[in-house]
Amino acid sequence: xxxPSVMTGEHFWMxxxxxxxxxxxxxxxxxxxxxxxxxxxxxxxxxxRLPQIKxxxxxxxxxxxxxxxxxxxxxAGRKSMTATSGPGLSLMLENIGxxxxxxxxxxxxxxxxxxxxxxxxxxxxxxxxxxARWGAHGDYEIIAYAPxxxxxxxxxxxxxxxxxEKYRVPVFILSDGFVGYMTEKVVVPPAESIPQFNRQKPNxxxxxxxxxxxxxxxxxxxxxxxxxxxxxxxxxxxxxxGYPDTTEQAQDILIKRLIGKIRLNIDDxxxxxxxxxxxxxxxxxxxxxxxxxxxxxxxLARSQGIAVGHLxxxxxxxxxxxxxxxxxxxxxxxxxxxxxxxQIVREVQRAVCGQGTVTPVSHAGGDVIRAEKILSVLKxxxx
Numbered sequence: 217x218x219x220p221s222v223m224t225g226e227h228f229w230m231x232x233x234x235x236x237x238x239x240x241x242x243x244x245x246x247x248x249x250x251x252x253x254x255x256x257x258x259x260x261x262x263x264x265r266l267p268q269i270k271x272x273x274x275x276x277x278x279x280x281x282x283x284x285x286x287x288x289x290x291x292a293g294r295k296s297m298t299a300t301s302g303p304g305l306s307l308m309l310e311n312i313g314x315x316x317x318x319x320x321x322x323x324x325x326x327x328x329x330x331x332x333x334x335x336x337x338x339x340x341x342x343x344x345x346x347x348a349r350w351g352a353h354g355d356y357e358i359i360a361y362a363p364x365x366x367x368x369x370x371x372x373x374x375x376x377x378x379x380x381e382k383y384r385v386p387v388f389i390l391s392d393g394f395v396g397y398m399t400e401k402v403v404v405p406p407a408e409s410i411p412q413f414n415r416q417k418p419n420x421x422x423x424x425x426x427x428x429x430x431x432x433x434x435x436x437x438x439x440x441x442x443x444x445x446x447x448x449x450x451x452x453x454x455x456x457x458g459y460p461d462t463t464e465q466a467q468d469i470l471i472k473r474l475i476g477k478i479r480l481n482i483d484d485x486x487x488x489x490x491x492x493x494x495x496x497x498x499x500x501x502x503x504x505x506x507x508x509x510x511x512x513x514x515x516l517a518r519s520q521g522i523a524v525g526h527l528x529x530x531x532x533x534x535x536x537x538x539x540x541x542x543x544x545x546x547x548x549x550x551x552x553x554x555x556x557x558x559q560i561v562r563e564v565q566r567a568v569c570g571q572g573t574v575t576p577v578s579h580a581g582g583d584v585i586r587a588e589k590i591l592s593v594l595k596x597x598x599x
Contacts, residue, residue, distance in 0.1 A: 258327070488529055496524055
């Protein structure tokens with residue numbers, strides 16, 4: 217029988233539509249959101265498609281309520297998602313922190329636009345990268361993927377649900393206005409070849425089940441409301457049972473585990489693409505829509521005899537420090553173009569740790585950085 221939820225075959229989709237279809241193909245059956253450019257098409261597509269496959273779409277009164285509904289649906293056993301842009305993400309952050317503390321799997325898509333405040337509602341930006349990582353208060357780790365094409369909007373949304381369910385954590389798709397609006401060929405594979413991960417359920421009796429007990433892989437099994445187990449979800453520091461325990465000892469155990477389940481599995485989570493690194497004395501580091509411009513700049517530079525490589529970071533968080541410290545010891549210069557005034561460049565500086573210079577190529581938003589600007593920086597570093 218053909219799975220009606222998976223639109224197998226070749227399509228000509230904008231990135232936002234591909235993102236919605238990726239979510240549905242990954243098993244998402246609940247979406248709560250509030251319209252906001254340039255992410256609205258994701259909500260519109262989910263509103264059309266979810267009722268066809270016995271899913272639920274709800275337009276909430278605001279982004280605060282949207283994120284709360286997503287967490288609630290996940291605790292009721294549904295794979296859940298929301299989509300927004302910068303101003304909406306600001307409102308969601310308190311409940312995203314609750315999702316981290318309660319280890320609630322869900323996916324948050326942020327189609328970034330020019331900012332701050334209302335900024336450029338329909339024009340591109342990449343200035344929410346640090347907000348996604350550090351926007352909620354406290355110590356935690358997060359997973360975030362940055363697509364650079366409509367195809368990756370599909371593929372990485374599937375991956376985001378996989379990682380969210382596997383590690384019981386909210387996962388970000390950090391798209392942007394140009395990738396979201398860009399229309400390209402997208403290939404949807406057969407349903408049986410789309411990777412799926414369903415959260416681990418408890419295999420012990422109700423009397424022995426501990427919702428937040430330290431498991432071998434740092435991720436405890438998750439019983440949801442209605443499974444017959446005793447379930448208590450709280451944003452307070454809690455013990456293995458999920459009950460509040462506001463002691464120093466409980467805080468130490470819980471926070472170390474929440475962080476550890478990401479840091480100890482960074483090799484599984486990390487995705488990147490390296491080009492021309494074998495002979496590179498300098499490397500352009502990019503993510504998202506800027507990667508497409510950087511690829512052109514690198515090709516132009518190499519045609520002029522400049523030994524430059526390209527490192528495209530696909531998994532922005534957790535940041536892949538190890539790529540910079542051990543993988544490329546001969547690189548003398550790192551160049552980081554991004555549509556903000558300097559965010560991920562600071563992570564590169566930290567990771568390089570003095571082993572080479574790090575040069576930002578910043579742009580305030582509204583359009584992509586020109587390949588010629590990046591090329592001029594590469595030529596200047598060659599002098």
